[in-house]
Amino acid sequence: MKLLDIGEVSQRSGVPPSTLRYYDEIGLIRSVARHGLRRQFEPLALTQLSLVALGKSAGFSLQDIAGMFGADGQPDLPRGDLLVRADEIDRQIGNLTTLRDALRHVAECRAPSHMECPSFQKLLRLAKRRRDPSQQSKERASSE
Amino acid sequence: MKLLDIGEVSQRSGVPPSTLRYYDEIGLIRSVARHGLRRQFEPLALTQLSLVALGKSAGFSLQDIAGMFGADGQPDLPRGDLLVRADEIDRQIGNLTTLRDALRHVAECRAPSHMECPSFQKLLRLAKRRRDPSQQSKERASSE
DNA sequence: GGTTGACCTCAAGTTGACTTGAATTCGTAG
DNA sequence: CTACGAATTCAAGTCAACTTGAGGTCAACC
Numbered sequence: 001m002k003l004l005d006i007g008e009v010s011q012r013s014g015v016p017p018s019t020l021r022y023y024d025e026i027g028l029i030r031s032v033a034r035h036g037l038r039r040q041f042e043p044l045a046l047t048q049l050s051l052v053a054l055g056k057s058a059g060f061s062l063q064d065i066a067g068m069f070g071a072d073g074q075p076d077l078p079r080g081d082l083l084v085r086a087d088e089i090d091r092q093i094g095n096l097t098t099l100r101d102a103l104r105h106v107a108e109c110r111a112p113s114h115m116e117c118p119s120f121q122k123l124l125r126l127a128k129r130r131r132d133p134s135q136q137s138k139e140r141a142s143s144e
Numbered sequence: 145m146k147l148l149d150i151g152e153v154s155q156r157s158g159v160p161p162s163t164l165r166y167y168d169e170i171g172l173i174r175s176v177a178r179h180g181l182r183r184q185f186e187p188l189a190l191t192q193l194s195l196v197a198l199g200k201s202a203g204f205s206l207q208d209i210a211g212m213f214g215a216d217g218q219p220d221l222p223r224g225d226l227l228v229r230a231d232e233i234d235r236q237i238g239n240l241t242t243l244r245d246a247l248r249h250v251a252e253c254r255a256p257s258h259m260e261c262p263s264f265q266k267l268l269r270l271a272k273r274r275r276d277p278s279q280q281s282k283e284r285a286s287s288e
Numbered sequence: 289g290g291t292t293g294a295c296c297t298c299a300a301g302t303t304g305a306c307t308t309g310a311a312t313t314c315g316t317a318g
Numbered sequence: 319c320t321a322c323g324a325a326t327t328c329a330a331g332t333c334a335a336c337t338t339g340a341g342g343t344c345a346a347c348c
Binding site for chain 1: 191194195198199200201202203212213223224226227229230233234236237239240241242243244246247248250251252268271
């Protein structure tokens with residue numbers, strides 16, 4: 001399978017060379033050879049970059065992403081951890097849905113103040129309920 | 145309507161005082177009075193903090209969030225912009241759904257290498273298609 | 289009316305994710 | 319075989335979003 005050198009990976013993926021070098025450095029996406037000085041990557045790297053972009057847009061750190069799809073494109077986490085991650089993402093999807101609905105409401109509702117609109121209030125209650133569960137006990141404790 | 149001082153807001157929301165001061169400083173969530181030196185906030189601030197948490201978890205910057213729900217809890221953007229934001233979030237939900245499915249697949253699939261599994265490949269193709277549209281032309285141009 | 293504890297300010301430090309710049313090294317085309 | 323251009327290294331810089339620390343202030347309770 002033929003290798004791509006850094007310039008080609010950069011062009012095809014839209015990721016700047018400096019970033020590719022950085023990812024290589026931190027071990028997120030490794031170059032597998034050199035052509036002279038030039039880093040070369042497997043074509044697989046393009047796929048990995050898609051996954052990285054996906055993960056980043058979801059707000060995951062590069063560390064997180066490395067854990068989900070290991071440095072070799074294979075996951076290095078036990079499947080339980082992966083499923084936990086998947087569930088976290090599910091919660092996040094719920095959050096985003098609420099946020100999206102809130103924005104649409106705010107754009108459309110003609111009430112004088114959104115904060116007084118009952119349907120907006122309902123969205124906000126939803127928003128509150130579904131935050132990071134690790135915080136919830138802390139908050140309940142102090143609000144009582 | 146009675147005001148809450150910073151300590152109470154911090155406890156009820158789980159957000160550290162230093163962060164509240166920071167948000168006040170940058171104008172994201174403003175304190176409305178002082179009790180001696182002590183910052184005081186409207187109860188509304190708690191709601192705003194929920195929205196901020198929501199937005200952050202979705203990967204938005206504080207700037208973005210300020211734009212969505214203005215510093216007074218009122219949106220200061222024209223409704224068109226808000227709807228554009230909502231659509232962005234919709235795309236993001238699609239991304240996250242793909243990512244979640246990919247993780248679940250990776251956790252469950254018994255193929256020797258996920259990268260060779262046809263159903264994983266299918267997820268990845270999806271992932272590629274739905275990225276930031278502003279990049280697409282650049283990539284298409286250079287991959288030809 | 290003095291002590292306490294939670295707050296204050298302001299400057300500086302931290303972390304993650306990169307980018308930038310200067311000086312250098314290759315491979316290829318002429 | 320030399321010049322060019324694209325890549326290299328390494329150190330330093332940048333930006334967002336906070337946190338930390340030193341030194342000061344104030345309201346409230348005893």
